[in-house]
């Protein structure tokens with residue numbers, strides 16, 4: 001490809017688009033209800049009241065406190081652009097360009113009608129000038145035109161937050177796609193005057209696509225790859241700028257019965273996200289971050305440079321995977337997070353039913369007792385349990401997923417003490433472990449209430465005698481004893 005020619009064409013097209021956009025557009029009917037709800041002007045809100053408020057920023061996936069204010073205020077927001085080398089995946093480093101050192105930059109939360117005083121500093125150690133385009137701003141460049149800031153300097157501008165919604169902010173310094181691809185984006189929530197309904201948990205997740213010279217998981221410091229970006233063929237597709245940023249010890253958490261609100265954005269620069277949580281249905285989705293609310297949504301589309309507020313109620317305990325349902329990205333490029341729901345089982349909503357004939361599905365009590373497979377069926381049963389449960393995380397080939405799930409294949413950790421694994425399956429496992437000289441610090445849920453003694457014995461025996469492990473047998477009686485042991489503790 002002739003790169004220079006390509007770039008010239010891109011610039012020419014962009015300039016044409018700008019010229020076209022400058023032509024005034026008239027609406028045939030300005031009196032529709034939709035137009036009226038969006039017709040607020042600065043004077044409608046009145047001047048800011050009270051002392052100026054310093055915005056308290058927290059690291060992602062944290063979210064600033066909800067606003068309990070019935071009047072518009074002046075809110076001072078301080079962001080600092082920083083270029084930092086950090087891990088993008090285990091053993092893989094990348095030179096991120098950031099707001100406040102993180103990708104995404106911190107979430108900002110204001111109220112409709114607030115006057116936002118935006119301070120943008122550029123760290124003296126930066127190599128580039130940076131600026132900020134906030135989609136919540138009504139003004140040229142969304143603020144970019146007045147915030148170009150060389151290293152060691154500060155720019156200040158203010159804007160009135162005119163429209164409630166969830167908005168992306170990003171750096172818009174040329175070459176814009178490169179600043180975004182290096183991690184320069186975040187979100188600002190403009191709450192409606194009446195605030196948002198109370199929920200138990202709020203989280204902040206932003207997807208982005210990353211282009212590195214080396215392949216997925218090629219170790220060491222990886223340079224930005226302009227060619228891959230032009231082809232829109234990312235090496236990594238990530239939530240919150242790092243593979244595993246929402247996995248294991250970093251997983252999002254909630255309890256059974258909690259209402260969870262997710263502020264989800266897509267920084268791009270290129271890919272559109274098909275955001276989905278495996279095993280959940282979104283109760284409500286603020287489509288495109290605006291005021292239109294959709295209900296009972298399985299997967300919601302988030303445009304690059306767009307956002308969505310999602311609410312769901314977590315009813316059944318367990319681990320749920322956040323994915324981009326363009327699913328290759330989830331399982332082979334890193335777009336995978338976890339929502340771990342803790343609490344008592346909810347068998348009326350979700351329950352495993354063992355194989356076997358049954359006539360009356362309406363009452364669990366009417367089911368015949370679980371039929372135990374004969375001794376020579378143990379391996380087949382173990383294979384079934386492995387495929388139905390363990391493979392979800394440890395993968396069908398038992399090779400695991402780097403940065404998230406350790407391998408069970410040729411696992412020195414497992415083979416060193418196979419009986420210890422009974423406890424992992426019964427009670428789960430968390431904390432730092434080393435498997436085949438790679439460290440994992442993640443969380444395996446417990447399966448003690450879901451699997452019988454026989455099933456646990458069979459699946460461990462199956463794993464020990466397959467995937468190049470060293471062999472061995474775990475007996476149902478040993479599982480039973482392990483259960484009894486911890487019961488007295």
Ligand code: HEC
Nearest residue numbers: 389390393406407411414421429430431440441442443444
């Ligand atoms: C929801 C994901 C998940 C599922 C399902 C799961 N595990 Fe794990 N497992 C993990 C994680 C994460 C770790 C590492 C925990 C840590 O870092 O402390 C782990 C660790 C292990 C280990 C020790 C480390 C190793 O690689 O040898 C064994 C053994 C194991 N799991 C067996 C199983 C078996 C058998 C099943 C099926 C019954 C299973 N796991 C199901 C997530 C899972």
Ligand SMILES: [Cu+2]
Nearest residue numbers: 130171173179
């Ligand atoms: Cu920048």
